[in-house]
Amino acid sequence: MNHKIETKWTEETTFIVSQSGGQFVLTTDLNEDESPRGLRPKALMLSALGGCTAMDVASLFKKMRATPDGFKVDVSAHLTEENPKYYDSVKIDYYFYGKNLKRDKLQKCVDLSLEKYCGVSGMFRQFAKVQSEVFFEEI
Amino acid sequence: MNHKIETKWTEETTFIVSQSGGQFVLTTDLNEDESPRGLRPKALMLSALGGCTAMDVASLFKKMRATPDGFKVDVSAHLTEENPKYYDSVKIDYYFYGKNLKRDKLQKCVDLSLEKYCGVSGMFRQFAKVQSEVFFEEI
Numbered sequence: 001m002n003h004k005i006e007t008k009w010t011e012e013t014t015f016i017v018s019q020s021g022g023q024f025v026l027t028t029d030l031n032e033d034e035s036p037r038g039l040r041p042k043a044l045m046l047s048a049l050g051g052c053t054a055m056d057v058a059s060l061f062k063k064m065r066a067t068p069d070g071f072k073v074d075v076s077a078h079l080t081e082e083n084p085k086y087y088d089s090v091k092i093d094y095y096f097y098g099k100n101l102k103r104d105k106l107q108k109c110v111d112l113s114l115e116k117y118c119g120v121s122g123m124f125r126q127f128a129k130v131q132s133e134v135f136f137e138e139i
Numbered sequence: 140m141n142h143k144i145e146t147k148w149t150e151e152t153t154f155i156v157s158q159s160g161g162q163f164v165l166t167t168d169l170n171e172d173e174s175p176r177g178l179r180p181k182a183l184m185l186s187a188l189g190g191c192t193a194m195d196v197a198s199l200f201k202k203m204r205a206t207p208d209g210f211k212v213d214v215s216a217h218l219t220e221e222n223p224k225y226y227d228s229v230k231i232d233y234y235f236y237g238k239n240l241k242r243d244k245l246q247k248c249v250d251l252s253l254e255k256y257c258g259v260s261g262m263f264r265q266f267a268k269v270q271s272e273v274f275f276e277e278i
Contacts, residue, residue, distance in 0.1 A: 001218045003182050003226075007189035009210040013197050015190060019182045021175035024163060026190040036160035041190030042259060043142050043158045044183045050146035051154060051165040051180030058152050071148040079140045084258040087142075119223040120181060126266040 014038060042079070045087065045124075050075040052120035053092060056113035057106075066105035069139065070097030077128070090124055092132040101136050110134055153177060181218070184226065184263075189214040191259035192231060195252035196245075205244035208278065209236030216267070229263055231271040240275050249273055 005019040007026070014027040014037065025038030054073040061067050072095045077087040092114075096106050114121055114132060124130050144158040146165070153166040153176065164177030193212040200206050211234045216226040231253075235245050253260055253271060263269050 001220075002215060003185060003218060004213065004215040005182055005185045005189055007186070007193045007212040007214070009193065009197055012201075013194045015193055015197075017186045017190060019178065019186050021166070021178040021182075022163075024161075024178070026186070026194070027160070028194055039158065039160040039163070041187045041194060043144055043160070044187035044190065045259065045262070046142060046144045047146070047156045047158050047165070048180045048183035048187065050144055051156060051183065054146045054148065054154050055152045055165070055167055055180060058148055058154075062151075073146040074143065075146070076141060076143040079142060079258075081140075083256050084261040086258040086262045117222050119218075119225040120184065122223040123184070123225045123262075123266045127262045 042085075042087075046075045046077055046090070049090065049092070049118075049120045049124055053110075053113045053118040056117045057094065057109045060109035060112055061106060064102075064105045064109065066102035066109070068096040068098040068101055068106065071095065087124070087128050089129040090131070092121070092130070094132065094134045095137065096135070097137045097139050099138060101138065103136055106136070107134055181224075181226075185214045185216055185229070188229065188231065188257075188259045188263055192249075192252045192257040195256045196233065196248045199248035199251055200245060203241075203244045203248065205241035205248070207235040207237040207240055207245065210234065226263070226267050228268040229270070231260070231269070233271065233273045234276065235274070236276045236278050238277060240277065242275055245275070246273055 027038035050073045074093040077090040166177035213232040216229040
């Protein structure tokens with residue numbers, strides 16, 4: 001299967017990206033209050049990783065009848081100092097919230113994603129140390 | 140430097156991602172007309188790649204006083220068939236538009252990005268064959 005995206009320059013270092021599912025602004029430019037005027041490209045790698053594994057897990061816990069009340073995935077990463085800067089270590093934290101969480105099944109969903117389904121984590125393992133942790137919060 | 144993103148589940152396989160510069164919806168869910176209801180995570184990898192090198196080039200052609208009238212970067216990639224699916228080959232196409240394009244300097248901007256500055260293309264080279272091509276269109 002082939003995928004394609006387009007990155008079109010508008011001004012300075014601001015671009016409109018068109019990809020599967022929509023368009024968005026990428027930029028390094030800042031507003032007057034120094035807040036970013038669009039998304040930063042490198043962090044999109046981490047969003048791809050968090051999104052890919054999170055979707056696997058959400059599909060799997062539905063199939064396994066282990067749906068929690070809440071779920072999120074945080075990804076944190078260390079960027080090297082020298083050019084070209086890349087992520088050399090990454091941590092994926094899975095948080096499940098709810099009452100009577102089916103912990104064994106939810107852990108299994110995470111394991112299946114990381115070991116079998118999540119292509120983005122497979123790509124990350126080629127250049128970074130990838131760690132993960134699972135948190136269960138009964139609420 | 141450390142970067143962090145958050146991927147929060149809303150329903151089915153739909154998530155709100157918060158990262159540097161903003162928030163957006165990631166999903167595999169479709170509208171009734173089968174159009175996507177949000178961005179797809181894997182293609183974000185390609186948008187990160189296109190955005191990263193495009194920003195380098197835009198910074199460089201300004202410094203080199205070689206700014207064209209128009210500029211875009213297309214990224215196309217082949218996804219493997221077996222799980223975990225990953226991008227095994229990637230092509231980056233740079234398009235410069237304008238009159239009297241400073242071709243040598245623009246080519247130099249592309250080379251500098253790919254060889255020195257673009258961390259995302261460095262990461263891609265660890266798992267994919269990365270090719271590039273430069274197109275000049277006098278308008």
